[in-house]
Amino acid sequence: MVPLNHRLTAQIPESTSTLKKKFITNLVLIILLNLLIKPLWIFGIDRNVQIIVGHGDFGLYYALLNISFVLNIILDLGITNYNNRNISQNHQLLQKHFSTIVILKFILAVAYGLITFALALILGYSGRELGLLIFLALNQLLISFTLYLRSNIAGMQMHTLNSLVSVLDRALMIVFCAVLIWGRIDGFEFNIEWFVYSQTAAYLITALVCFLIVAWKSNFPKLR
Numbered sequence: 001m002v003p004l005n006h007r008l009t010a011q012i013p014e015s016t017s018t019l020k021k022k023f024i025t026n027l028v029l030i031i032l033l034n035l036l037i038k039p040l041w042i043f044g045i046d047r048n049v050q051i052i053v054g055h056g057d058f059g060l061y062y063a064l065l066n067i068s069f070v071l072n073i074i075l076d077l078g079i080t081n082y083n084n085r086n087i088s089q090n091h092q093l094l095q096k097h098f099s100t101i102v103i104l105k106f107i108l109a110v111a112y113g114l115i116t117f118a119l120a121l122i123l124g125y126s127g128r129e130l131g132l133l134i135f136l137a138l139n140q141l142l143i144s145f146t147l148y149l150r151s152n153i154a155g156m157q158m159h160t161l162n163s164l165v166s167v168l169d170r171a172l173m174i175v176f177c178a179v180l181i182w183g184r185i186d187g188f189e190f191n192i193e194w195f196v197y198s199q200t201a202a203y204l205i206t207a208l209v210c211f212l213i214v215a216w217k218s219n220f221p222k223l224r
Helices: 004-070 079-089 093-122 128-155 159-166 168-182 192-217
Strands: none
Touching: 004 093, 004 128, 004 159, 004 168, 004 192, 079 093, 079 128, 093 128, 093 192, 128 159, 128 192, 159 168, 159 192, 168 192
């Protein structure tokens, strides 16, 4: 009869080998997905948007994007990394912490919004610029919330699903922008606002998909 300690030792290489196989498989998958999606985005969408809307509007978009991006650290404050580590070690903490962290994220979102728009007003933006900034700030909120939700998916070792979700927003943006640019919609004129709206729609759908996955795993806990 083989002693227990020898049997446990014999199982360790097999477990390690399985983990390495999963890691390599998902690494290859995410590289292939990015090689497929990113060139389509850069050369198919981003370049054509710059040509269609002109340098003035695209420059305004990037200026406002920088304002929304520079303060997005307020939306996370290390929550995603902390959560990823904890869920990886103890899957049962998902149900315990999920509702609390969601409420905390919303509180941080309010603080982020107030500070971002205060900065925009100080810099002299108004009217159309603030309208665009609302959606760009919302995009940062959705990105942050999606990253938090993906940290739960990764923590539960659903790596293939996490890889697919990681490119979902960009894939949706490609589809939305392609329809708006080349769809030949009667009376429709593509502008920088529609570009931002497409991003918002893509981020929102991605966040909802991630939320449904995580909420299903955490049995829809009450927010508190």
